[in-house]
Amino acid sequence: MSKIHFGTVALVLLFLGCSQISGDGPASSLRLDRAEALVSDDPHHLPFDAVEWERVALPDAWDKTRPGLSGGVWYRIPVLISGQVNEPWAVLLPRFSMNAAIWWNGRMLGSGGSMSDPVARNWSRPLSLLLPADSLEQGEHWLYIYLRALAHDAGGLGYVYVGPHKYLKPLFERNTFIHITLAWVALVITSVITLVMGVLWFLQKKHLELFWMALAGLFWSFVIGNQVLKYPPVSHYYWEWIVFSSLGGFTVCLLMAVHRFIERGNEHLERAIVAIYVLNSLLALAYSGGNLVIWFNFFHIASIALGFYMVCLCLWHYRQTGMIKALWMGMAISCAMLFAGHDWWVTIHAEHLTSLFVMQFGPPLMLLLIGGWMLMHVSSSLRSQEQQRLEAEEKVAEISIKLQQESKRRLELERKRILTEERHRFTRELHDGMGGHLVALKSMLAEKGAEADNAPFSEVLDQAIRDMRLIIDAVGDECDDIGMILGLLRSRMEHELKAADLHVTWNMISLPAGCLLREGSSIHLVRILQEAITNIIRHADASWVEIRATEFRQGSKSMVRIDVADNGEGIVQKNSRGRGIGNMEQRCEVLGGQLSVEGNPHGGTLVSLTLPCREL
Template identity: 25%
Template sequence: MIARLICLLVLICAATLGFAALAQTTPSGPAVIVEDHPEGPILRFSRAEISLSRSDAVPDSGWAARGLPALWLSDEARAQQDGDLSAWVRAEFDRSSLGNEAISVFTEDNRERLSVFVNGVNIFRNYSSDQKLMLGWNQPYLIPLPEALLKPGRNEIALRVESGNKHALGIGTISIGSQNAVGAIYQRQYFARIDAPKTLNWIMLLLSVFVFVMWLGRRQERELLWLSLTGILWFARNYHFFAETVPFDPVLFQQITYYSVYFAVACSLAFCAEFLKLRHRKQIIFAMFAIGLLLSVSRYVLTLTDRTDMASSVMTVVLFGTFLVLLLRHSIRTGSAESWMLLVLLSLAATTGIHDIGRIPNIDWWTGAGFHFQPFIGFFLFMVFMLSLARRFLSALSLVEETNVHLEKSVTEATDALAASQKAQREMEVDRALETERERLMREMHDGIGSSLVTALAVARKRNDPAPTIKTLQRAISDLKITVDSLAPVEGDVVTLLANIRHRMEQELTEAGIASIWKVEDCDPLEWMDASHSLHLLRLLQEALSNILQHAKATTITLACKPDSFERKAGLRISILDDGTGFEPGSRNGSKGLNFMYERAAILHGLLTIESENRGGTAVSLWLPQVPPSSDLERKLEKLDG
């Protein structure tokens, strides 16, 4: 595939050279071409008389008819002249054919110093000193022709161009017309040749310096280095397109502007290789600069022999083409949008490079667009490179921002998890302390108060104390056991609490001749049921059973527990039913025992109902929620326990 692409590239170069050979023909036809323009006719000279004379005034002899523009007179002038080079061109025009409006001459592509004469009188020159070398080759000039020097009929316009012996000498285009007509052409050309390139390239230089400063801070980003060097070298190459005077030694300036193009191309390709992370990019970059150096040597040798440097110019395009082959392979393999974009961009640069090679004076294949694309394509390359790099940086910045958001979220989650862990640890420590304290209290009550009560009961029985005394001691021991049971960890298991109170009250119920029926279903634990709540529940149930023992005259008690909901809230319901005598509604108003039962039910976030059955007996029902409301209903704990 690579071999085919290289063959195709060679064929394209051969076709280009063949087309150029056909295009490079001597102009024929009329010497003056009249062009219609909305502001009036324009006379464009396609042929004129040229003299290679160093005379300061319009020479009288040595004229020969030649086609215009005559962009490469350097070799002929060097063969006839020593020192600085000089050439004259003259043409005649009829003033009456241009109407009555003020007229001007428009000329461009003159190398380098320019003087204009009308009927033998010098009316313009683009330099102030004979020793100063100008850069007039790309400058368009618009010179008004004074009416006082013009004749009603035939007039002569003459131009003299001068250049250093080591520089190019050439005569450009000449057009005469009304000030508005040729002025419109001049404005378009001045913008395309001078204003636009100057503005864009100075912007490129400033941005290059900025990028270079960025690279100093981020040496690992080699794309920044190649991008800054690309902009600086293209500016060095393009400066002579819009500069009118030489800023330093003319020979050195010429060499810098000529040879910088090879290294500007190498830096451009080096940026692409580094930006796209091509395989073997270090070797590719080294090869690009080696070829650039080789092209510089090639051009230097060719210019020493006074031969055209077309070969090195064409080789620059071939260098572009070779890199395009590598870039095409990378684009096909990766499918990267950036690769395809740079491939199209470099193909455009190679195409415009061929266009500009055809406009080189000693090649002169064509006039093309009438101006060079190179000042624009260098800026365009730099800006696209910079925007591609900026896009990548912005993507990286977005990734960093997303990472920061993710990290902040992770840190927040970790902080919350740590806080929850610390809270759980503190709760565990509190629970452990409470458990330790409960165990201590249980031991103290069992070994202290419990032992004393058991001893007192044994003494009372041995002395045959009255039955009420013995019963009171038994009730006290039972109450103490219930209190101890409430301190035991049951993890909110109400069924376990009910089993404890049944166990503690079983003996009293049996002695009273009351049978107990157990109807308890599996219920979910109440997580909020701690030791304090457990004691309240046991006391409430103890009070209900005590009332049955003391007042109901019942023979059977049914203790039930099952899951139940109230007002769409999940919970469980505890019921105690007896078959005793019941009671009259309102007869127990003001009973402290019943009031304490209701208050304890409120502390338990529950709902207590006590009803007398029609068939006799009493039903006590207590509903407890699975999840309690957030309220402070336990404020009476100390009062009730006291």
């Protein structure tokens, strides 16, 4: 609410400040308020000998003294210089309409533009010209001014000032700033707001209030342009029609924007107002007979009525809903109507050639206030949408990652399923085919008798059958748990170890559950341990063997050490290592581990295998 109070106070102070600006000149200059006037359409020849001159008081407003006049009027004013002039002098016309040319003692000084069609339009543009230095002697001088205006252009001449240029220049610059420079600033502000709202509406088409505010700003740009444009791009009549139509179009578009801004539309009312506006504009263009001012008075009255309607609607909506933006818009429109009410009071009760008109500044300020609120609202909406977009993108990315992970998981499961089926098929064929042949061959040897002669063959067949079963167990079940692999190896080699009369100790107490090898590499561990135990049985001449498994940490990795120790003859020379140890080392490399085979000085051999555990 503090922002609303600050904006209201600022607008009221600006309005009061503008209303206090007057056209009074400096005390050291001559303010001429008496003249003689002569109606004439000849702007080139001074009517020295004319007898139709009539005395008039300045300001001379044609709508009161010469209603409906379209053409020109000569003014002549005697100027008495009572002393010696030692500095540049000038003549200043603060307010006149539409164009003026100035003569001093019959010498033309200059003009405000073209006197022929199209006539230069100087609604509020002051005119200041230097007087010739050689014609400022003491005595009476004659100042001639020719004024040209078209009908219904509010033609007229305000006060005329003659005096030192250094005193009149500040007055000229002040009037130029107030009436021209500020009008250009208002036009630029209106155009920028219109462009920004138009672009935002193009990007966010759901915010129709931006479209209507942009269109209202476009209409008002023509109204302000009428104050600063000297030569319109079309004829006087059509330009006046564009300006008056723009005034009505601004009000209609503002109504559309208000309805959408406070979300309180009335479709039937909107259609009726648009239809009346379009119909009245077209009728004025076709049947006005050149007098657009009278025809468009209807627009002025309707605009005031719609302004009160919009203010009341916004305030009522604020009271019903507490919506701050409704109060803000109502106050902004009230400020614009305050400016318009000032100009209406000046037109009815004051002299327009000496008063300041401020209505052209009201709508730009209103557009600035409402547009700023809308921009903040749209900016907040865009930020919210951007946040939602980012959140949606994050969710999509998260879902995409999950889908990819799920896809990888499904592919991995499918791969495992296919691999398991293939392993089962392989082991089944191996068991049913090769296993059946080996068992059949053993039966045939048993049937022939002579067990002593067939004993070596039977022993080899038994070893082959046990070896085949061990392979089937290692490959077919796809077990990567080290503890289960050691247990499987124990069950398959128990008979062979007993037959060798070896005392076997399996020490796996310090091996926790869940120590896994690389996937699909269990056969290599089985073969390494099988080779180590087989070497003990065949070559070590040992009486006991110990198989020990221990888990430990190496940095951040979990490792397993498997030792196979015996009390046999041991390995004395490295050169005595055969092909079996080489195969063990190759398999250990596949497992990503290290293998060491060392002879014990006190007898026996120690085979140590260090392997990394796979992380789940």
